[in-house]
Amino acid sequence: MGMVIxxxxxxxxxxxxxxxxxxxxxxxxxxVAFLRGIDLAIEKGMLPIVVETYALSVMNLxxxxxxxxxDIGLVIGDVMARLQxxxxxxxxxxxxxxxxxxxxxxxxxxxxxxxxxxTEEYPLCVERYILDEYPV
Numbered sequence: 001m002g003m004v005i006x007x008x009x010x011x012x013x014x015x016x017x018x019x020x021x022x023x024x025x026x027x028x029x030x031x032v033a034f035l036r037g038i039d040l041a042i043e044k045g046m047l048p049i050v051v052e053t054y055a056l057s058v059m060n061l062x063x064x065x066x067x068x069x070x071d072i073g074l075v076i077g078d079v080m081a082r083l084q085x086x087x088x089x090x091x092x093x094x095x096x097x098x099x100x101x102x103x104x105x106x107x108x109x110x111x112x113x114x115x116x117x118x119t120e121e122y123p124l125c126v127e128r129y130i131l132d133e134y135p136v
Contacts, residue, residue, distance in 0.1 A: 001033035002105025003016040005041050012130050015101070017109035031075045034062065034091075038082045040117075043105045050087030054096040062091050075135055101126045 005014040018036065020029060034051055053059050065080060066073040083089040098105065104126050109116075116123070122129050122130055 002102040002109060003037040003040060005046055005103045012122060013046060014119050015122045017103060017105045017112055018115040019109050019112055027058055028072050028075060030058045031072055031079060034074060034079050048086050052092045052094040052099060054094055054099050056093055059091050059093050098124050
């Protein structure tokens with residue numbers, strides 16, 4: 001999975017590339033990425049949290065709540081509990097191209113032997129896209 005955490009001004013603060021060593025459906029993998037990103041933002045004190053996703057079906061499941069008895073419902077329950085505990089947190093839809101940095105980090109994660117996180121810096125594979133959004 002690929003994660004990008006930005007501050008309230010949109011400046012990149014933390015990026016991460018992490019392999020999931022399990023066989024999840026793409027939808028469950030997306031929700032697990034939500035959860036890991038939320039936990040990382042909480043750990044870094046970056047609150048409130050706005051989760052941006054291009055997975056419209058997953059966003060709708062999180063917003064509506066999903067039956068806990070379903071496979072994906074267990075993870076969505078954890079996501080909802082975290083977001084509901086932080087005032088002002090929400091999940092919003094963004095086009096895939098607006099989430100290009102996270103998508104590029106996801107591709108990078110596939111070749112990693114261990115998880116990688118960068119704080120207030122980022123790997124070269126996403127530098128161009130970040131600088132295009134927020135030139136120095």
